[in-house]
Amino acid sequence: MSDPKNRRTIDDDIDLAARRMMEVEPSSGFDRELMARLRNARAPSGDTVALWGGRAAIAALVLLAAVAVRFGHQAPPTAAEASLRSVASVDLGDFEPLPQLTVSRTQVASEIDLDGFEPVSKMTLTRWRGGKEGRP
């Protein structure tokens, strides 16, 4: 017969089991690891401001680059591009070339008599829009 003073209820056993499940200590290396991590961690000072400032600067640069890429290709063509891709229409109706070919050992030159040539005052520049036809 068990002593009534020593009798335990199920409730007592539940308490005991649960308590024992929680009676666990952190491992022996816990403190050392924590201190090492704390020393390596970013200090909780004004660094936060600097960090977010840096992030904001990078974000602004990325945004600027995106804007440049998006709108850059719609910019007007440069002077070089315009001269290459433009066609000048000139009225050569009254022009009569008189070719006089000079050939030497090192060069071939042709002389053209431009007497009577009157350039027209009206010139049309057309932007080339692709395709072989009309390409300068």
Added chain:
Amino acid sequence: MGPVRKDFRTGAPNAPSTDRVTDDERLLLDRARQGDASAFGELAIRCRTSVFRAALAALRSPPDAEEATQEAFLTAYQQIHAFRGESSFKTWVTAIAWRKALDRRDGLLARLRRFVSLDGAMNEVPAVAPNPEHTAMEADRAVRLQRLIDALPAKLRDPLLLSATGEHTGDDIGRLLGIPAGTVKSRLSLARARLKGGLRRLGYADE
């Protein structure tokens, strides 16, 4: 000095609650805010066991609980400026650790681990410390009880194990779990009833 042991069944503290920042803590906090890792470390080491046990209640795996506790202290250190001293440092860090532990518990890897090995949690139960006063039957009963506790749904197991640490009042547990203190009590009762039912099914009767 060990933790203040509270009445496990009611969660009421046996000693007056001192859930506020002490003068000593305040000095260490001031130094920690200026980037003194040693001062923060001293604060952390004072309450590490309590914080660790809260994480253990959620995770049931000491290595996982240690990792969650370490992460909680690091987060607390980096966000020390956000701590306004409305509660004790320990309460504040415990709340951070609890959230970290829940994140781990609800994480994909943890779910997968539970799915692959349903006995996993049980295998991680710390062994009952050998005690010559316990008979073999009592030890067996204790192990079965621990397994029954592990098998409880989280909403019943969490308040039970947090209470068992003896570190938290019903109000503290309610705040951690995001439920009223009254609900904590009712969940504790329900957990107890389920465990008794489980023990009876295993052939153990109240002595």
